[in-house]
Amino acid sequence: MKVKGYSYVTSIALISIIPFLWVVMLSLKTNEEILNNPLSLPSQLIFSGYGNALEIAPLGQYLINSAIIAVVSTALNILISSMAAYTTTRFDFKLKKPIVIIMSISLLLPITALIMPVYSIIRFLGLYDTKTALILVYTALDLPMSFFILRAFFLTIPKELEEASYIDGSSFLQCYGRVILPLTSPGMITAGILHFIFCWNEFLYALTLTASHGARTVPLALNYFTSQFAFDYNAMFSAVVIMIMPSILIFIVFQEKIIEGLTAGAVKG
Amino acid sequence: MKRILAVLLCLVLVLSLVTACGSKEETSSDGPVTIRLATFQVGVNASAPWFASVIEAFNKEYEGKIKLDIEEIPGDQAYVDKMKTYISMNDLPDLVFTGGYNLMDDALSANALVDLTPYFKADSEFAARFFDDDIAYNSRDGKIYGVPVERQPVTYFYNKALFEKAGIGSPAKTWDEFMMQLEELKAAGITPVSMDTLDSAWLSSLWLNSMVGTLSTESNAWMNQSMPKDYNSPDFIKAVEMTQKMLMNYTTKDALGGKYENGANNFLNGKTAMIANGPWMISDFQEKGDDFVKNLGTALYPNDGIFSGSMPGYLVGSKDQAHADAAVEFLKFITNEAMQGKMVEMYSSIPANKNVEISQAVIDQNPLLGEIVELQGEAKIVYGNYQSLWYSNVVTELDRQYPLLAAGSITPEQFAQALTDAAKKN
Numbered sequence A: 001m002k003v004k005g006y007s008y009v010t011s012i013a014l015i016s017i018i019p020f021l022w023v024v025m026l027s028l029k030t031n032e033e034i035l036n037n038p039l040s041l042p043s044q045l046i047f048s049g050y051g052n053a054l055e056i057a058p059l060g061q062y063l064i065n066s067a068i069i070a071v072v073s074t075a076l077n078i079l080i081s082s083m084a085a086y087t088t089t090r091f092d093f094k095l096k097k098p099i100v101i102i103m104s105i106s107l108l109l110p111i112t113a114l115i116m117p118v119y120s121i122i123r124f125l126g127l128y129d130t131k132t133a134l135i136l137v138y139t140a141l142d143l144p145m146s147f148f149i150l151r152a153f154f155l156t157i158p159k160e161l162e163e164a165s166y167i168d169g170s171s172f173l174q175c176y177g178r179v180i181l182p183l184t185s186p187g188m189i190t191a192g193i194l195h196f197i198f199c200w201n202e203f204l205y206a207l208t209l210t211a212s213h214g215a216r217t218v219p220l221a222l223n224y225f226t227s228q229f230a231f232d233y234n235a236m237f238s239a240v241v242i243m244i245m246p247s248i249l250i251f252i253v254f255q256e257k258i259i260e261g262l263t264a265g266a267v268k269g
Numbered sequence B: 001m002k003r004i005l006a007v008l009l010c011l012v013l014v015l016s017l018v019t020a021c022g023s024k025e026e027t028s029s030d031g032p033v034t035i036r037l038a039t040f041q042v043g044v045n046a047s048a049p050w051f052a053s054v055i056e057a058f059n060k061e062y063e064g065k066i067k068l069d070i071e072e073i074p075g076d077q078a079y080v081d082k083m084k085t086y087i088s089m090n091d092l093p094d095l096v097f098t099g100g101y102n103l104m105d106d107a108l109s110a111n112a113l114v115d116l117t118p119y120f121k122a123d124s125e126f127a128a129r130f131f132d133d134d135i136a137y138n139s140r141d142g143k144i145y146g147v148p149v150e151r152q153p154v155t156y157f158y159n160k161a162l163f164e165k166a167g168i169g170s171p172a173k174t175w176d177e178f179m180m181q182l183e184e185l186k187a188a189g190i191t192p193v194s195m196d197t198l199d200s201a202w203l204s205s206l207w208l209n210s211m212v213g214t215l216s217t218e219s220n221a222w223m224n225q226s227m228p229k230d231y232n233s234p235d236f237i238k239a240v241e242m243t244q245k246m247l248m249n250y251t252t253k254d255a256l257g258g259k260y261e262n263g264a265n266n267f268l269n270g271k272t273a274m275i276a277n278g279p280w281m282i283s284d285f286q287e288k289g290d291d292f293v294k295n296l297g298t299a300l301y302p303n304d305g306i307f308s309g310s311m312p313g314y315l316v317g318s319k320d321q322a323h324a325d326a327a328v329e330f331l332k333f334i335t336n337e338a339m340q341g342k343m344v345e346m347y348s349s350i351p352a353n354k355n356v357e358i359s360q361a362v363i364d365q366n367p368l369l370g371e372i373v374e375l376q377g378e379a380k381i382v383y384g385n386y387q388s389l390w391y392s393n394v395v396t397e398l399d400r401q402y403p404l405l406a407a408g409s410i411t412p413e414q415f416a417q418a419l420t421d422a423a424k425k426n
Helices: A002-026 A031-036 A049-056 A059-090 A096-108 A112-125 A130-139 A143-155 A158-168 A172-183 A187-202 A204-209 A219-224 A233-253 A256-261 B002-020 B048-061 B076-088 B104-109 B116-121 B131-136 B160-165 B175-187 B202-216 B215-224 B234-249 B260-268 B279-287 B289-296 B321-334 B337-347 B360-365 B366-379 B391-406 B412-424
Strands: B035-041 B066-072 B153-160 B191-195 B272-277 B296-299 B305-307 B315-316 B380-383
Touching: A002 A233, A031 A233, A031 B076, A049 A233, A049 B066, A049 B160, A049 B289, A059 A096, A059 A130, A059 A143, A059 A172, A059 A233, A096 B131, A112 A130, A112 A204, A112 B002, A112 B076, A130 A143, A130 A204, A143 A187, A158 B066, A172 A187, A187 A219, A187 B296, A204 A219, A204 B076, A219 A233, B035 B076, B048 B066, B048 B337, B066 B321, B076 B104, B153 B160, B153 B366, B160 B296, B175 B191, B175 B202, B175 B234, B175 B296, B202 B215, B202 B234, B202 B260, B202 B272, B202 B279, B202 B305, B202 B380, B215 B234, B215 B380, B234 B391, B234 B412, B260 B272, B260 B279, B279 B289, B279 B305, B279 B366, B289 B296, B296 B337, B296 B366, B315 B321, B360 B366, B391 B412
Parallel strands: B035 B066, B191 B272, B305 B380
Antiparallel strands: B153 B272, B153 B296
16 A cells, blocks of 8 residues: 555656656757757757856846736735635625626636737836736736635634634724634645746746836746747756746745645644 | 725726826837837747847937837747738838738738838838839739849759769659659668648648649749639649659658758658758858759759749838838848848848849858859749748648648648639639
């Protein structure tokens, strides 16, 4: 039984880690080797791709932009969606049903269909080519997803807990901050991680709503390494490694908190 | 307390909106005119170093008069997509580099382009720089909308050692001879030609276009027309049949599902004997060393065909006279003798400025470029390429149809019908 368990865990770990190791390996091979034998081990280790990656594309600037946009947008998205999810699960008001229905419909809308109206609005607001534009758009685009994740969590919290806190003399904000939020932290972390990944990887809106290095994000940087008649895969895979390093480092630093958040029970003592 | 908080929140929201609405546009009337320029000549693009040097020289010469606000959009497809967004939103930059892509017709139908004819009439020196066919290529209804920056006559390159090994003396003069040479190369254990099936299959499409362009006078006229809607002609189907035969019998296995880079890599490593491509590939050959370059030749397509050197030039999308004037100043600068001469040296491109002579010293250093220039004069049949002439959704459709054609899952007739269906959606 133990052997079965270990082999299961090992295979899951391998499935997760092999793509990353493969990318690292490709970043150390020549272009010729990558195209001729993508699966083979490098005949010699080439580290020049990392230098070339930093030289060809403004990776540093794009990484900083991505980090700012993803962090601020995640905070905003979770703040707004948690408030919306809480009120629609706890209170009865006239627009409750329409709000939930609109959110459900928004989930089904392909984001590519919104590109033109979003572009017009951002231009009208004078936010074109700013980080603020991407922060607002990403926050809004992913709002329905976070809303439903958090709503599902709020629905599992018994009303009696809030009633008990009010009896003990809590105000509304105290009850929300000290009772509700800690209980929904697993949901917040789940929604937050999903939204952060969405912001980090998004390409279409980043391309459409920005024009200068000051606002652009890392997915656009990868386009610097291939064009129709030219390619530098060695530098491109090196750039991919550089791009994913920050998220791996963040996970290593906050590993305990993230796992704790993801595995915490619905009710704390 | 609650009310005060609500009022404060509202104030913050309104203030942030007002601040955000502050436009980034230039406001000063005395300062330099800022013009927006969009380009994909960045990153690994072969022309990026030359373009960077042009920008540096322009900024130096026009300091205090014209300021360039450059939008780098790396990646050809991403660039075309963004320009189409700009066209739909009537927000085209002052200067649009079109590369080999036809953005002119879309922009014209949105009434987004500046008619450049008055600028050509006002400056005879500027007008005299260009070949008539390049200007005709960039004109619609007698009005000039594009300024060519380079010429790209596309031939094909062959590996002399591999030809010799297969007992082939010289490149084929007719398509029958060409098909025989493919068989001879194969019999000698050599993969005859580099091809691809994805990213609109540039390498394969060049062969297909050349066949269509040279099979008959009618098919040549068809291959020179803009935005054709019917692909069901016997010549087109015959050309697809020959291309399918090449894909199924005479190319590498990785052509099925492969892109340009796979085909290029095979030719650069001596695995294939031929590749169809333009002069910009010479810099890749040079990176492989002098011996590799010496072993290469370039030739006209069978029936003495060559892709027209004319290509879509820079477009001007300015909304007012001052910006249009500044944009044209830039175009005069990029097409002057000094910048065009630099282009030949830095990335083996053929200048659009006819007054720029490619010196013997440059040809001695870059004999393949010299051969292409000569072949331009020898060609008897000239035709355009699909990327600048066909509807963009037809070009996208090629991505779906080529793999099926290479796998033998569809017939040439079905291929032609699929392209016709796509074209008719426009």
